[in-house]
Each structure stands twice: as structure tokens, then as C-alpha cells.
Amino acid sequence: MSVELLTGLLSGIVGYALGTREAPTEREVIDFLRQNKPEFVRTVTIDTSQAHDKEPYNIAGIFIAVENPDTPTTSVEIRLNEPEAYPMDLTKERRIQAPFYRFFISNTAGAGTLTLVIGKAYAFEVVEAVSNIKITAQSVNVDIEVAGSDIQMPIDLQGSYIQMPIDIQSQYIDLDVNIKSQTANVNINIAAQTIGNINVNIAASAVTMNITGSVSITGTPSVTISGTPSVTITSGSVTATVSGSVSITGTPTVTISSGTVSISGTVTVSISGTANIDIKAQSVGVSIQGEWQAIQGTSKHFDSFAEDQARQDYTTAHYQVTSGKTFYLTQFAGAIHASAAADSDKHQICYGWVQVGAAYPFRLGGQGGFSLSIAQPIKVGSEVHIYVGIQNVSNHDCTLACSFGGYEV
């Protein structure tokens, strides 16, 4: 406390002591203190292990500060001035400010001692350091309301070792954290050489997390969901780009009640062990590739027709496979018949072939025609030309027809 403040506050008292109503000078105040040595403060220690029943303390003062209200194990009551005055519990009050010429102490026998600091002059004031905040009561309301146009509440804790456990226990907890702002930045930065555990335990019958933006998890995290979780996606789409591997262990059940599952690109499904595929539906069709492509509308059919072709004449149906696609040949056929009715009873012999690029995977002949369904489709690569032809090798004019088909994907 500064000398100036002490001087100002004591001026009335000292002036009164000096017998003058005029304010004394600073010199006069100092001289008064030197000569009279007044007692501004004293302490009183109460042994609370002993019971007291309105035990009188003839000490005057203007305030009482309780040094250690947490120490006594029983309540310690104080009554100011008169034994019948209203009692105040010194284990709950840290400071009492009122003029008194004596006080009375009551307590049942417990443990510990209670120290009171008694101020006897207005110039003396004790401001206690805030070290521990402890609120103990059956019912507590602690409202902290800070209103302002610009509020900054930085909490800066620096120490070689910081421990901040927050323990909230109750039968019912309503903990609302509302952050409303035009722009909100909520950054949680945890940087440490070693992070042992970041445990977020949410135990509830239902948890709703509304995220309108995106959630990014980078690095190589491991996410383990144990128990019997249920993931429901009500709308929108889910995109999972996985460059590594996805392993599903245990005995999970994947149920798709309705909708469409589309797999694009090249997918390899390897099943080792026993795979039981149980398809129960009113209508289920499992198609081989050629059948499926016909259903999908990617099948292609070609034919060529030529009338009155002399011996050695021929006709072809042909196709240059579209760039970027592959054609699979699944069947081809040819037919021949005489052009003139007079030749109908003769042999009508034909020769047929399939040419893929420079290769001839099939050559056929026959009387009246031929046909071939290819169990193992002939693959015709992108931009390769495929020809199917039929030639008249009879000794008279004939009508020729040939056809081939497959699918292009």
C-alpha cells in the first residue's frame, strides 16, 4: 500500500486524535504513527477441535477476513457485537465487513484451527489471492454473463505441467455449446511429440451429428467400430475413394433393401473359400455376357445379301470396330440357293469365312448354307476390321446371304 493512500485514508482518524477537524499533513500523519504505533490488524486463531458456545472476543474492528475457511471440519459461527446477533458461518464466508467492538464464536468440537484476520482501520484492506475456487452447496447457480460489442477472453495457461480435468457428474446434464456467428473458426490444435489417447466416448441411445460440409481424414488412420453399429444414409450419395485395401473381417451382414448397385470400371472379385450366394426374388435372371449385352442393347448384328452371283462371286458383311471398344463375335451363318428355278434341284455349294484383321479364325463350307454359334466368343480389338463372307462355288448363279453377330463393349 502506498504512503499517499495510507495518509489520505487515515487523515480523518489522525485529525480526530490530534484534536483538529482540519486534515493533517502527511508529516503529521507519519509523526502520529511513529509516536502512537497504532495496531491496524491482528490475527485470532480459534482451535475448532474444542467446542465453543458464544465465546466472547473483546476485539474491536471494521472487518474480518477468514484465512482458511476450508480447514475446520465443523461449522464455526460468529456473532458481531452481541451474543444474540445473527450468526454467520466462517467456513462459508471469506470476508465480513462491518464495525464491531466485540464478537462471539460458537462451534461444535471438530478438527483444525481457524485463523481470522481482523482489520481495525479503514486504511487497511486485505485482498486475497485467488488460488482455489470451491463451491459446495446443495443448489448452486453460477451465472457468468459477459455482454459487449467486442469481447475477448483469452485463457493463457503456461506451465511446465498443466492438468485440467473437467469432471461433470450429474443425473441430468444439459451442456449446450452454441457458436453462432457469420464466420466461426473453431480450431482444436493438439500438437505433441506423443499423443497417447484421444478418447471421445459418446454413450447414448442416439447421437445426431449434422455436417453440411465435408469431413476429411488424411494420413493413414485406423478406424475401428466395435459392437453392433448401424450406419444409415437416408439421402445423397456416398463416394469412397480407396487407394489401399478394404478388409471386412468377422461375420458382417450387408443388406441392401432396394436401389441399384453400380460397379463401373474393371472390378475383380476373388472369393476364396466357400461362398454361398442366396438370391431370393420373384424374378431373378443370371445372364452370360452375350445375353446380358443383348439385354443392355449393346449387341450388334450384320448381314449381307447378294442376288444372282456367278461361281466364285461373293458378298461380305463387315465392320471396323469402333475406336476404344472391343467386339466379341458370337455367331455367324451363311445361306445359298439357286437363282433360277431350273437349277433348284442341283447342288448349291458355298464357302464361308470369318476374317479378323489378317487372321481367318473360321472357314466353313456347306450345301445350302452353314451356321455356327461360337461358345468361346472371338475377341476383335479396337479398330480391327472383321469380315464375314460367303462365296458361290456352285456351277450356276446363286443368291448368297451371310450374317454375323456379337456385342461391342
Add this chain to the structure above:
Amino acid sequence: MPMPEGLRRIYSGEFNYLSNRKLPDGSFEYYLSKHGESVAYRFRVRDLYGKNEEVLEHEIINNRMPDHVRQRMEEAKNRRPT
């Protein structure tokens, strides 16, 4: 001159059926169609895929089911068996 649609379909692969008929002059008449489309293409080409490829004729053909057949189908569908 832009490539006629029928020929373009051959080169783009947008078809399901492609028929040809060899004509006495060495050209071929093509008939091209695709599932779900109500039109088809008939065109005459000389030297298809060749350097001197030439489209001699080209026309778009109505490939829809005739109206009188459609009406009969509707009638058959809506009439109860007698």
C-alpha cells in the same frame, strides 16, 4: 459436306443392326437401325471404309410401328376376353 447420319452411325458404333445388299454396279445398299429409335437409315455406299468411299444415296426411314397396328394393339389390350 457433312457426313450423312447413317454413315456417321457406322463409324461411331451407334447401331444394333446393319444390313447390306450387294448391287449389280458394285455398290452396297445399307440399312442401319438401333434399339429404341423410331427411325432407321438407308443409304447406298461405294467402297465403304475405303479411301474413295462415296455415299450415293441417303434417306431417313420411319421405323415406327404403323398407326393401324398400334390401334389394334390398344384395342386388344383393353378389351376383355369374350
